[in-house]
Amino acid sequence: MLQVKNLTKIYDGGVKALDNVSFEVPKGQFLAVIGLSGSGKSTLLRCINRLIDPTEGQILWDGEDVTAASPEEMRRIRRKIGMVFQHFNLVHRSKVITNVLAGRLGYINPAWSFLNRFPKADVEKAIKQLQRVGIAEKANQRADELSGGQQQRVGIARALMQDPHMILADEPVASLDPVLAHSIMKHLEEINKSDGVTVLCSLHFLDLVHRYADRVIALNQGQLVYEGLPKDIDDKKFKDIYGRDAERVG
Amino acid sequence: MKNKKTSPWKSIRLGFIILLIFVIYAYGFDVTAVTLEELKSETRQESLTRVTRALAKPEIIEYEQTVEVVNAPVYVSCPQGGVTLPEPDTSGPYIVVSPACAEAGEPVTVQGFNFAPNTEGPLRFIPGNDPANIVELGRDNVRTDGDGNFVAEFTLPKGRASDDVQYIRATLSANVGTPRFTQTAKDTWNKIIETVFLALLATTVGTILAIPISFIAARNLMKSVRSPLTSIAFSTLGWPVGMALGIYIVGLVGDFSGPLTGNLLLNIVIVGVLPVAIPVAIRWSLPQEEISTPGPALRTGRMAVILLTVLVSFFGLYQLSGLFRNGGLVLENILGAWGFLGSFLFQLGDILGVLIPVTAALAAGGALSSFLGRIGQRAAEKLPAATVKLLNLIFSALAGATVLGLIGWLVEWLYQIGRPEFTLWGPVTVGAALGLLLAVFSKAKDSLPIGLVIYTVTRTILNTLRSVEALVMAIVFVIAVGIGPFAGVMALGLHTIVSLAKLYSEQVESIQAGPLEAVQATGANRLQTIIYAVVPQIVPPYISYTMYRWDINVRMSTIIGFVGGGGIGFLLQQNINLLNYRAASAQMIAIAVVVSIMDYVSSALREKVV
Incomplete structure (x- = not known):
């Protein structure tokens, strides 16, 4: 169970990215986060694993206060939260398998990383995750030799290596074509359904939201403007979320 | 649209600028003493021709020579009654002068016969009757x-008139056999090898040390490093204490190890066993992956084993150093011409011996600092704000006093002021006061941007050192370690560290932030983030900068000899001073060849790796 209470983030320049946002995510839910570009979706997701430190408010995850965690505790929390990014964020010059193995770093004793070696069990596990997302044969290629869709699968495999209890997906399909978008979303859905992993996924397209999300929250200029079921977003709600001039597509 | 008006001021300004440029260049010509008069002078042109011709004939190859020397008698100013000359011996080479007598300054014809074909040499006048x-x-x-004959006109020298017979001598020589290298060529070869390796060592040392420095000189990595004051104060104190402790303890280990290195066999056994034992201990005490946090007993045990392992490792390093030195001496005697391998081993052992205390000091300082820093972090998190504030007041003052006290000690050592109120009590008091102020005005539990402070200090030091040319550094090192290539290595190495660290850190600053964020999100700590997200991104620019630097170092090392830093520069300068331009030319060619080969190799390598 993830509880976000009165979360506010004000950047150094004075921009208020999040304004008193509160919501809850029960375990195992697929939550979509929607809103215009710049509405605070990315900031919200990054506050949850403290890649960005919130200015005010509290985040509780399974009763543990994420906002007050020390660096040592943060390491243990982060390794249970997988993250998938819009631009995949793979290390281009490293091999695919190394990128996937990086998901284990939260578990590995830092002293060993000097040797650049992972336990055998982890390597086998990495191959398994790559099989799960269907690109095991690419394991020894450089990450930048892969296409966008394949890179995002590597990103998902990396998140899976963490044995995550929750996955934060920051517009995971925004850089992909519609066909690939569905295949990536299906992977996330499958992880959500069969492993019981909570998924927080920010999305642009409402049809994806309708198709995959259990529940949806919407942000507009840092404020929570909608919380409920995807099918309940009618034309009026739509205009609240996206602005009066917006028109529905897709 | 408004019409553009040409303001008279604009024209005046332009005229003024042109005038200014004229004055600037005039002054430039004056101070750099540009004058073509010198170039036109005949003596200058003559010496220029001579030197250029010498430079064009580098002293690289020489031949075995056959020399035929033949004299023919001649009278300068014909004696009374004419001359009768003996018939020349026509069995070998001979020359005939006709006429056999002439006035000084008059030409005679000299014919040579029976010489070896295609030989060359001077035809000269031998004064006196010997x-x-x-x-x-x-x-x-x-x-x-082609038949071995020649005909030449020869002008008899003036002021050499004599009643006695005098001679004209032909000294004809030819190259025979295979060409061979001159002594100059051999010396040049030796020195150019020295030069290349000087550059190699300087680049290697520089690169190795520049890499870690480049990380702490990179703004994007350091910006996020923030710690509470308690932690900063604790870890600041940890450095000097840890370093002193490290040197002391490793000194004890060295004393213990010393007598044991005498026995070569024991030496080999110890050096053989430890590499097996140490990894086992490390594997147990630092498990690669741990899901749950272990209990306090196990943690204490592990800590003890790690400490012991480190001690044993240093013992092993001392033994290794001893083995290298003893083994090196033995090998040097056995190997004969390959003895330099043994002496290399000996030097490695010696270097290792010198590095052990340094490593121990750095390791102990770093370890204690990070340990205390963590305790400080914990304290700042868990203790009530008032207690933290108190801790801050005490330890921040202590840390400030220590840092400024150490700087004061350095100043005292440098300038020998001999007044403790300026170099000891003064800095300590000021440091304590600054620490106190910081503790008073910062909130107890706030984290301070210590990363930016370290970044700024490192950058400042780098920039200051970088502005000192390697040639100037070489002068200092020549005084410190004596004339020779070692001084050159030190100077070039230091300069390489500071300039590469700056170039590298700028590369770190320009990496993609995405992968960094992604690796951080997995729970990786700072070290892991650097190794898995930063390092892969900076490998290509690092290699290309290292190559570039290696190139610079080869060129620098060719002139570092000018100030006694070893390498080919020493030879070049010597030959130029001795006006031995043919030899200097050989060295210039060697430099050009090596630099262009380096250029080719480095670009080929870069293409391959990047």
Whole structure:
């Protein structure tokens, strides 16, 4: 169970990215986060694993206060939260398998990383995750030799290596074509359904939201403007979320 | 639209600028003493021709020579009653002068016969009546044709009139056999090898040390490093204490290890066993992956094993150093011509011996600092704000006093002021006061941007050192370690560290932030983030900068010899000073060849790796 209470983030320049946002995510839910570009979706997701430190408010995850965690505790929390990014964020010059193995770093004793070696069990596990997302044969290629869709699968495999209890997906399909978008979303859905992993996924397209999300929250200029079921977003709600001039597509 | 008006001021300004430029260049010509008069002077042109011709004939190859020396009698100013000359011996090479007498300053014809074909050499006048006289006058050269004959006009020198018979001598020589390298060529070869390796060592040392420095000089990595004051104060104190402790303890280990290195066999056994034992201990005490946090007993046990392992490792390093030195001496005696391998081993052992205390000091300082820093972090998190504030007041003052006290000690050592109120009590008081102020005005539990402070200090030091040319550094090191290539290595190495660290850190600053964020999100700590997200991104620019630097170092090392830093520069300078331009030319060619080969190799390597 993830509880976000009165979360506010004000950047150094004075921009208020999040304004008193509160919501809850029960375990195992697929939550979509929607809103215009710049509405605070990315900031919200990054506050949850403290890649960005919130200015005010509290985040509780399974009763543990994420906002007050020390660096040592943060390491243990982060390794249970997988993250998938819009631009995949793979290390281009490293091999695919190394990128996937990086998901284990939260578990590995830092002293060993000097040797650049992972336990055998982890390597086998990495191959398994790559099989799960269907690109095991690419394991020894450089990450930048892969296409966008394949890179995002590597990103998902990396998140899976963490044995995550929750996955934060920051517009995971925004850089992909519609066909690939569905295949990536299906992977996330499958992880959500069969492993019981909570998924927080920010999305642009409402049809994806309708198709995959259990529940949806919407942000507009840092404020929570909608919380409920995807099918309940009618034309009026739509205009609240996206602005009066917006028109529905897709 | 408004019409553009040409303001008179604009024209005046332009005229003024042109005038200014004229004055600037005039002054430039004056101070750099540009004058073509010198170039036109005849003596200058003559010496220029001479030097250029010498430079064009580098002293690289020489031949075995056959020399035929033949004299022919001649009378300068014909004696009373004419001359009768003996018939020349026509069995070997001979020359005939006709007429056999002439006035000084008059030409005679000299014919040579029976010489070896295609030989060349001077035709000279031998004053006095001794045919073996070594004094020779004249500058004419003759060359034999395909049959071994020559005909030449020879002008008898003025002021050499004599009643006695005098001689004309032909010294004709030819290259025979295979060409061979001159001594200059061999010296040049030795020195150019020295030069290349000087550059290699300087680049290697520089690169190794520049890499870690480049990370702490990179703004994007350091910006996020923030710690509470308690932690900063604790870890600041940890450094000097840890370093002193490390040197002391490793000194004890060294004393214990010393007598044991005498026995070569024992030496080998110890060096053989430890690499097996140490990894086992490390594997147990630092498990690669741990899901749950272990209990306090196990943690204490592990800590003890790690400490012991480190001690044993240093013991092993001392033993290794001893083995290298002893083994090196033995090998040097056995291997003969390959003895330099043994002496290399000995030097490695020696270097290792010097590095052990340094490593121990750095390791202990770093370890204690990070340990105390963590305790400080914990304290700042868990203790009530008032207690933290109190801790901050005490330890921040202590840390400030320590840092400034150490700087004061350095100043005292440098300038020998001898007044403790300026170099000890003053800095300590000021440091304590600054620490106190910081503790008073910062909130107890706030984290301070210590990363930016370290970044700024490192950058400042780098920039200051970088502005000192390697050539100037070499002068200092020549005083410290004596004339020779070692001083050159140190100077070039230091300069390489500071300039590469700056170039590298700028590369770190320009990496993609995405992968960094992604690796952080997995729970990786700072070290892991650097190794898995930063390092892969900076490998290509690092290699290309290292190559570039290696290139610079080869060029620098060719002139570092000018100030006694070893390498080919020493030879070059010597030959230029001795006006031995043919030898200097050989060295210049060697430099050009090496630099262009380096250029080719480095670009080829870069293409391959990047």
